[in-house]
Amino acid sequence: MSGTQFGKGCHLHLIDGSAFIFRAYHALPPLTRKSDGLPIGAVAGFCNMLVKYIETNTGPDAPTHVAVIFDHSGKTFRNDLYDLYKANRPPAPEDLRPQFPLTRDATRAFNIACKEIEGFEADDIIATLAHQARDAGGRCTIISSDKDLMQLVGGGVEMLDAMKNKRIDSDGVMEKFGVGPDRVVDVQALAGDSVDNVPGAPGIGIKTAALLINEFGSLDELLDRAEEIKQPKRRQTLIEKRDQIELSKKLVQLDCDMVLDFSLDDLELREPDPDTVLNFLTEMEFRTLSARMAKQMGREAPVIPEPTATPAAAAEDDPAEAVPFDAEKYECVRDAEALQVWIDRIRGRGWVAFDTETTGLNEMTADLVGVSLCVEPGEACYIPLTHKAEAGSDDLFGSDALAEGQMDFDTALSMLKPVLEDPAILKIGQNMKYDAKIMARQRGAGFADGITVAPYDDTMLLSYSLHGGEHGHGMDTLSERYLDHTPIPIKPLLGTGKSAITFDRVPIADAVPYAAEDADITLRLWKTFKPQLHREKVTTVYETLERPLSPVLARMERHGIKVDRDTLSRMSNAFAQKMAALEDEIHTLAGESFNVGSPKQLGEILFDKMGIEGGKKGKTGAYATGADILEELATEHELPARVLDWRQLSKLKSTYTDALQDHINPETGRVHTSYVQTGANTGRLASADPNLQNIPVRSEEGRRIREAFVAETGNKLLSLDYSQIELRILAHVADIGTLKQAFADGLDIHAMTASEVFDVPLDEMTPDIRRKAKAINFGVIYGISGFGLARNLRIPRAEAQGFIDRYFERFPGIRKYMDSTVEFAKEHGHVQTLFGRKIHTPEINAKGPRAGFAKRAAINAPIQGTAADVIRRAMVRMPDAIAHLPAKMLLQVHDELIFEVPEAAVEETTETARRVMESAADPAVHLDVKLTVDAGTGDNWAEAH
DNA sequence: GACATCACG
């Protein structure tokens, strides 16, 4: 064929390169190149697929022309049409990114044409080439299963699903879309695509779309004659969403007329050059594959040397055992020359374990004292930066002068900044959010905007993804458990109590082994955990739910929320007055003075002195005086009623109005919480220092505390919360048709439950019946028991059990879900969320009361955890989605997100954020129940909620 | 540092 022009009798193969890469990446464990640890799993898989492709494409149907087409990174013209196009797509995993260019190299090494064009997707290039081939009278086979390419089929163009080895022609397209290839675009425009975030027409899927297109002939015709549609909802959608549908069509329509700087003739099939192929495979250190290719091409198999048996190389195979911990080997870096040596090593390696030492635990106020680095197990350094000189005999309280033998602070950070920010160098930390926040606050000559640590892996998050529910994820726990090594304790260095010192007062000689060891441990943990992700099938959880969330949380925490000190202070004084009055009253009622805040003293007053009936409880033998007990007593006695009032005020004052003031950052005037990403076993976040996830709202008096959380002048606080998200998820996972329908119809779900369980028509519903049903609904989520429901509703246990029995009779699917969940936990030792998060249940086979706890936790975890995953996904996507707006995401409260927005942008932010939240499950999971989000705004959190 | 209590979803 050589030298002839593409035309009749020619057969062009177009390979969707990106599909090959992702399939290869997900099919193989995260392999790394032995000599330097470069991730090459996807490249290996890609090459294997190329070889297989070459081997199978012989004979009469073989191609005469071939090209592999890639997506060019960055935005395409479709993003100009619609800024949210493909906005759902998570960024490529960190260990895949460096492999993209290598797949191009591989294609060229096999002497196959390799094409990509900036601003266009691979699909457009494929479309243009397919049309050129067809117009020239030749054949074209597109090797891909991407349905977006189906519009190209026909007139000699076919698709080939390489996985299933199935050809797709016009009939195949008809099967998939219900219309011929020429109307595929019309159907796609209506149906939309959650994967690419093409909006389409809400409520219309492929089936309905095909029906409509077949009835009206074309999309244009359909839109013009939309008035004729009988179904009112559908008609309204098509009329109202016309713009959106037409935009969708533009998004899915491939560009068949690109101007290319090459022709079909340039794609002619060429024999690979043996030297080039083998050189490439050798460089990648693919032993099996290079031997196979060598044999095929009649060459000697190339020799790929095993890495020399240094201790470091041995560590690759057995990270925990190979290199003993040796504090003597840690280096103290004291000048630029020494630091440069480390930086060169890091650049050669492509990754570094990184840890900071600071003067405190609060990332918003602590000062940086030093930095440690580690590139090989056992080989770590500490760079002291702001250690203070040791106290001499004359200055008892320590000098403020810097200790000798430390690098200049600015010089060190200016040298580290390019490394810490280099996208090609992976930073590895334990709880890296802390270190990233510290580094972001460092400013100086050459780093005026702070230092943005990215990209990073976090061993704490790796452990959480792998071992959530099994144990804690602090460094000491992980080191002992997985490295069999007890880290040097910090206590002896800092001391305890009043005499405790900050890290900058620790002598450098003592700081080096402690600090460097932390980086050493972190690197070893990473080497232990990272390869386990794939084996445990939690790569997606880590890469989409944990890793990208960490920097998002860091940013929210750094923003903080404005809290008005005067408001809190005034409330505090008012509470104090009321409490004093109540205290007098209580003492009078008791006939003696005692500490109202002491449950022990209160118990003695109530049950011993006053002789009220009610028993001891608890292992300590003390009387129980919890709110539920006092409430019962309060119906007959005055004193417990007053104590309840006092307790409420005491709680509000001490935990909120007083403590919160101490958390206002003097520099920012705002309160900066810290989210604990690994805090809850279910996947929920926890908030600490201060906890902003438990600010009062249920009582009128408490809710007023939210008035102190305010927006900056000219701004509003915006609150968006998922409506009934856990019940919706329950309806989906347990597959309860009635519940799903109720949500679809927008019914009051508790009233609906009441109506089903108690046989009361909706229009005869009373608030009390509804309240009972609501308690049952929540009980179900928690792993209901007769006892628990009875206590919650304060009804006899038998009656509560009757409710539950009736509920399960009415919704047998729920009991089935609960049983099968517990069964799953017993068999696998974990349960999981819809997004693949594993929650381990080590207690599930325990005996006694612990078994009950474990069972209920196992039932609750997939529901609470899936809801947690959903809002995490929304949070991960939010920064990009609102990047064009002046809005800031400030807080998360499990099913609620709070933003601060300039007044003018409130509406658009609401709309955008709501869309992100409501579609957060897509495309990974399609929920049978839609998620809805309620929104509110105001000058403070009380108004916004 | 354990325990009881209570704030939130």
Next chain:
DNA sequence: GACGTACGTGATGTCC
């Protein structure tokens, strides 16, 4: 038939 019990968190004050 008895065991015990609603799920998930964090902060505070008392008491030893």
